[in-house]
Amino acid sequence: MDARTTRRLLPALGLLVAGMTLGGCASMGVKPWERDILARPGMTPGDDVITSSLDEHIYFSKEASTGGLGSGGGGCGCN
Amino acid sequence: MAAIERKPGGLRLALAAACGALGVAGAPAHATEVSTGALAYAEPGRVKAFELMADGTHEFTNGNLGTFRLVFDALTGASANGAAPSRNAQTFTSPSGSSGYTAEPGETPLDTTFKDTRFAGSGGLTIPWGRLTKATVGVYGSFESDYTSLGVNGALSRDFFQRNTTITLRGSHFADSVSPMGGAPVPFSAMAAPVPGEHDDKAALEDDGGGGSESKGVTDLGVGLTQVLTRRTLLALNYTGTNVTGYQTDPYKILSVVNGTTGDPAPGTGTPELFLYENRPDKRSKHAAAAELIQNLGRDIMTLSYRWYEDDWGIKSRTTEVSYRLNFQPTRYVQPNLRWYHQGAADFYRRYLVQGAALPDFASADYRLGEMDAVSLGLKYGTKLKGGNDLTLRLEYYKQTGNHAPSDAIGSLRDLDLYPTVDAIIANVGLTFGKQ
Numbered sequence: 001m002d003a004r005t006t007r008r009l010l011p012a013l014g015l016l017v018a019g020m021t022l023g024g025c026a027s028m029g030v031k032p033w034e035r036d037i038l039a040r041p042g043m044t045p046g047d048d049v050i051t052s053s054l055d056e057h058i059y060f061s062k063e064a065s066t067g068g069l070g071s072g073g074g075g076c077g078c079n
Numbered sequence: 080m081a082a083i084e085r086k087p088g089g090l091r092l093a094l095a096a097a098c099g100a101l102g103v104a105g106a107p108a109h110a111t112e113v114s115t116g117a118l119a120y121a122e123p124g125r126v127k128a129f130e131l132m133a134d135g136t137h138e139f140t141n142g143n144l145g146t147f148r149l150v151f152d153a154l155t156g157a158s159a160n161g162a163a164p165s166r167n168a169q170t171f172t173s174p175s176g177s178s179g180y181t182a183e184p185g186e187t188p189l190d191t192t193f194k195d196t197r198f199a200g201s202g203g204l205t206i207p208w209g210r211l212t213k214a215t216v217g218v219y220g221s222f223e224s225d226y227t228s229l230g231v232n233g234a235l236s237r238d239f240f241q242r243n244t245t246i247t248l249r250g251s252h253f254a255d256s257v258s259p260m261g262g263a264p265v266p267f268s269a270m271a272a273p274v275p276g277e278h279d280d281k282a283a284l285e286d287d288g289g290g291g292s293e294s295k296g297v298t299d300l301g302v303g304l305t306q307v308l309t310r311r312t313l314l315a316l317n318y319t320g321t322n323v324t325g326y327q328t329d330p331y332k333i334l335s336v337v338n339g340t341t342g343d344p345a346p347g348t349g350t351p352e353l354f355l356y357e358n359r360p361d362k363r364s365k366h367a368a369a370a371e372l373i374q375n376l377g378r379d380i381m382t383l384s385y386r387w388y389e390d391d392w393g394i395k396s397r398t399t400e401v402s403y404r405l406n407f408q409p410t411r412y413v414q415p416n417l418r419w420y421h422q423g424a425a426d427f428y429r430r431y432l433v434q435g436a437a438l439p440d441f442a443s444a445d446y447r448l449g450e451m452d453a454v455s456l457g458l459k460y461g462t463k464l465k466g467g468n469d470l471t472l473r474l475e476y477y478k479q480t481g482n483h484a485p486s487d488a489i490g491s492l493r494d495l496d497l498y499p500t501v502d503a504i505i506a507n508v509g510l511t512f513g514k515q
Contacts, residue, residue, distance in 0.1 A: 029243025
C-alpha cells in the first residue's frame with residue numbers, strides 16, 4: 001500500500017478505532033461508590049500542575065517536540 | 080474539588096477580588112486552591128534560569144470554575160549560537176551588532192550576551208453545561224523584550240458511562256510576534272563585523288538589511304480520552320495536532336561555512352570567518368499522541384507514559400516516562416521519576432555549510448533540531464504541612480547527548496566535538512494552599 005492510500009485510510013481507521021474504543025469503554029470502569037482509590041492524591045493525570053508546567057517549559061526549550069499530554073502551544077521564544 | 084465553605088484567608092480574598100475584576104463576580108467565594116512554585120535551572124557554563132509560578136482555581140457557588148496562572152522567568156548565561164568549533168579562535172558579533180565575543184580553539188561557540196526576562200499570565204473560566212458537560216474558555220499572554228505571544232483557548236468535555244469515560248475536545252490559537260535585537264536578519268545573510276556604537280540603534284541595523292519584526296501563528300487542535308479501567312487503574316489518551324505558520328527561524332542562530340577540504344572556517348568579506356544566519360521553513364505541521372497509565376499498587380502509585388511525535392520538518396521523537404510515588408506515610412511521599420527521550424534530526428539540520436557548495440533551501444545548526452537522546456532523572460518529596468497546605472521539593476538531573484563525531488565530518492572537524500553534551504540541574508519547590 002503506498003503512502004497516499006495510507007493517508008486516505010487513516011481518518012477511517014481513526015474513526016473505527018475510536019468507535020471500538022468507546023464501545024469497549026461502556027463495559028469498563030467502576031460504580032460511583034467505588035471511586036475512593038481513584039480520588040486519592042496522585043491518581044489524576046497532571047495532578048501536580050506546578051511541576052508538570054515547569055517540566056513542560058524546560059522540554060519545550062531544549063527539545064523539538066511539543067504536544068501530547070500537555071499543550072502543543074506557542075508562548076515563548078525560549079533558548 | 081469538594082464544595083466546602085471556608086473562612087476566606089488573605090490569599091483567597093485576593094483571588095476573589097481578581098475574579099471579580101475578570102467579570103465573574105456576583106458569586107461568593109466557595110473554594111479556592113492556589114499552587115505556587117519556584118524553579119532554578121542551571122547548565123554548567125551555559126544557561127541559568129529562575130522561574131516563579133502561581134496557579135489558582137476558584138470555585139463559585141453556581142459551579143463555575145475560574146483559573147489563573149502567573150509566570151515570571153529570568154534567563155542569563157551562554158547559549159550555543161550554532162557555529163561549528165574550530166582549531167583556531169573565532170570571533171562573533173553580538174545580536175546588538177555593537178560588540179563581539181570569542182570562542183577559544185576547540186570550544187563550542189556560545190553567545191555570552193544572552194539575557195532575557197519573561198512575564199506570562201493566563202486566565203480561564205469553566206462553565207458546567209448540564210450535568211455531564213463542561214465548557215472552558217481562556218486567554219494567554221507572554222511578554223519578553225524580543226517576543227510576545229497572545230493566545231485564546233477553549234475546550235469542551237463530556238463524561239460518559241457513569242463518569243468512567245471523559246472525552247475532551249480542545250483548541251487554541253497563539254499569535255506570536257518576534258522583534259529580535261537588531262532586527263530579524265535576512266536568511267543566509269553573512270554575520271557582519273561588530274561596529275561599536277553604530278548598531279546600538281535598532282533602526283540603523285534594519286536599514287542595513289535587517290528584517291525588523293516578524294510574526295507567527297500557532298493553532299492547536301486536540302482530543303483526549305480519560306478512562307477508568309478498574310478501581311485502581313486510570314488511562315489517559317491524547318492527540319494534539321499543531322499547525323504553525325510564519326517566522327520560525329531563530330534570529331540569533333548562525334551556521335559556519337567551512338573549507339571543503341580542511342574543515343577550517345572560510346573567510347568572510349571583512350571578517351576572518353564566514354557565518355550565515357540560519358533559515359527555517361515558514362510552515363510546520365506537528366502530530367503528537369500520548370498515553371498515560373496510572374496504577375494504584377495498594378499503598379503506592381506507579382505512572383507510565385509514552386508519547387509519539389512527528390512533524391513535516393522530518394523530526395520524529397519518542398518519549399517514555401515512569402514515576403513511582405512511594406507513600407511511606409499517610410501524608411508524606413517520595414517520587415523518583417525517569418524520562419527517556421529520543422529525537423531524529425530535522426531534514427534541514429546541517430552542522431555546517433561547505434564553501435562553494437550550493438546553498439540549501441533551508442538550513443539550521445541549532446542543536447535542538449539535531450538527532451539527540453535525553454535522559455531525566457528526578458526525585459520529588461511531598462508532605463502535608465500543619466494547616467493542610469502541601470509542600471513539594473524536587474531535584475532533577477537532565478542530560479542531552481548527540482552525535483559528537485559524525486562520520487562525514489570534514490578535515491580538522493573530525494578532531495572536534497560537534498555535538499557537546501548538555502547537562503542541567505533543576506531544583507524546584509512547590510506550595511499549594513487550600514487543597515481539599
